[in-house]
Amino acid sequence: MRLMTVWTAFRILYRLLRTLVLSGASGGHALPICLKHRLCLKVGRGLRTRRHRTQAIFPTMFSICVLVSLFRIFPNARAESPADPLLVFAAASLADAMTEVGQAFEVVESTEIVFNFASSSILARQIKSGAPADVFMSADEAKMDDLERGGWLVADTRHSLLGNQLVIVVPVDSQLKLSDERDLVPASVTRIALADPRSVPAGIYTRTFLQDQRLWDTLVPKVIPTANVRAALAAVESGNVEAGFVYLTDAIRSTRASILYRVPIDEGPVISYPVAVVRKDRLNPLATRFVSFLSQPEPMRIFISHGFIESVRKVSVGEKPGSEAP
Template sequence: MPARADRPLTIFAAASTTPPMEEIARLYEEAGNGRVRLVFASSGLLARQIDNGAPADLFLSANLRWMEWLAERGRLAGDPVALLGNALVLIQPVDAFEKLTLDEGLVRRLGGAKLAMADPDHVPAGIYARQALESLGLWDGLQPAIVRMTDVRATLFLVERGEVAAGIVYASDVVANPRVRQADSFPAESHAPIVYPAAVLADGYHDHGRRFLEFLRSPDAAQVFRRHGFGLQ
């Protein structure tokens, strides 16, 4: 990539990483490394935008699938780095009357109410959720109740507002959130491992992308990620 133009370092990051990435970007800027522009959305949407030529320097995905998809298209400047881990949980509004659990009685206890989750066809959180529900034998019975959302943050927002009875999100989404409570957690073996890979992008500013990737792997960034409920790889 030629010498850097007068634009901020641009990071495309999975929606579920919004709180820690905003904090880490501030730390990076305060250390005198220049401006950072963060773009958050579902990993699938971001990957397609990158493939279509959107200007970005680094991609942080919520699963390996979309990173591999970009690699196959020659969109990465190097091998991805496994950066973060997470877990999948069932949540409810904090004032929900009856606690829901992940067992054969879930459909009955919902009683016609809705359950929000990210789109299982394209969004990592939804893909993991479908795998987990199928593994537990709950997927087919829950079909009438499921509301498909654009990403995990949209799912969380719906539960926060009490517009649905429950939602499936990452464990990190529940940390320090007073408007929702964790009702149950999915067994780790019920879905593929939740891994967040990061990679510098072929059409971005490689030196600046690599510098930010190294910062994401620093002790300061690790402390932020842990505080927001993420595991480190």
């Protein structure tokens, strides 16, 4: 909008100056700017002199100088254009809820949001490689910590927004019976899907939980790592594995997988979803508004309807409830 205003001012200024200057060149009668009138005008020999050519060029040069000055005063005019879509990088487990929240924001701001959903580790690497993200929402604090240390985040825009819960799921037609995670030990269970425990938050949370239960070393030969938590759920739904660890928010939406066990929140690692504005040369002003919007009642209602819980403080992967945050 500001860019349009500057351009309009330039056109008005140019027309005014050209009319005034050419008015003097024609003996006091303003020359019409309209091409139609100009074609009908008989210009005297005097206008072809160097003096009058200079007078004709003056308004153009002066107006250009004014336009350049205006852009120096408003260097972010292009970046603040409402035509620029907001690019949001978000963890794969947020896809359904964030899409719905994004639609609500688009209505409020009359703008467009483009989402990039993937594992938090992949998104963090993309941001470090220069991907033009405006906002990043991770499924764990560790990825956000890493970006913050590297100076990739705008100061004072980061906060923890949501929480989640781990569950064990099986194919909907499975005959497997589970009362807790220890029922995965028997030989009848040969394959357990979970997001990559080396880098993906959902897998890291699962590994941390199983290590605390002293089961990780026993179950790790059965683990089938996947690219993200949605892929782990898909492996269960397809029947390619007997069981899998996923987030509650993913499991409750599935019609081809059943939840057999929910890891008690007070026993499992605290699952935290932080959000922040990504630092760029030219910040999209919608980024800060979107981050603030996420905490408002209507977006939170949407998140909770998808199974998320509201986060009350910053925590790190593996931290237990009641412990001191680092």
